[in-house]
Amino acid sequence: MDKVADLGRDIGAYIRQQRNTAKISLRQLSKLAGVSNPYLSQIERGVRKPSAEILQQIAKGLRISAEALYVQAGILDVPAGGPVPDAVRADTALSERQKQVLLDIYESFRRENRAAEPAENDNDPDFSKE
Known part of the structure; x- marks a missing residue:
């Protein structure tokens, strides 16, 4: 209680x-x-x-x-972390809105890079497929 x-x-x-x-x-x-x-x-x-x-x-x-x-x-679990998201969330000088915008931008860059990875490896002659 x-x-x-x-x-x-x-x-x-x-x-x-x-x-x-x-x-x-x-x-x-x-x-x-x-x-x-x-x-x-x-x-x-x-x-x-x-x-x-x-x-x-x-x-x-x-x-x-x-x-x-x-x-x-306590309705949702704490979102997945990492050094950058944890640092942004811990920064007391930022408002919650600013933190969320930074985290959204950071995640969009990470998604973009993940999506580009296979295409980059396909053009790499040293990349061997198993």
């Missing part, structure tokens, strides 16, 4: 941190997310545990990825 309460506090503290970073008041976020001011306040204080739908609305109001809130709330 304590673990559930801890998750509620963790997600609430995370939402408050993101709201403060975005320089948005509780009342402004309430309006942007379409969530009542008292309910949002209870979420931030860890009194209420929001549903995935409410988290999605809050993410939209904060202009961050819903995935970031889902991970923080």
Whole structure:
């Protein structure tokens, strides 16, 4: 039971941190997310545990990825890491939106390079096929 309460506090503290970073008041976020001011306040204080739908609305109001809130709330597992994604996620100077954009760009480059690998090897006379 304590673990559930801890998750509620963790997600609430995370939402408050993101709201403060975005320089948005509780009342402004309430309006942007379409969530009542008292309910949002209870979420931030860890009194209420929001549903995935409410988290999605809050993410939209904060202009961050819903995935970031889902991970923080324990709904999703932490995405696969590596040195670059881990460094981006750990950087406190970046907003969640900036982190997500960087991670999307990084992953698109990796996908592009993976797709190009077989074509490069086909033109390589030293590449032997087994």
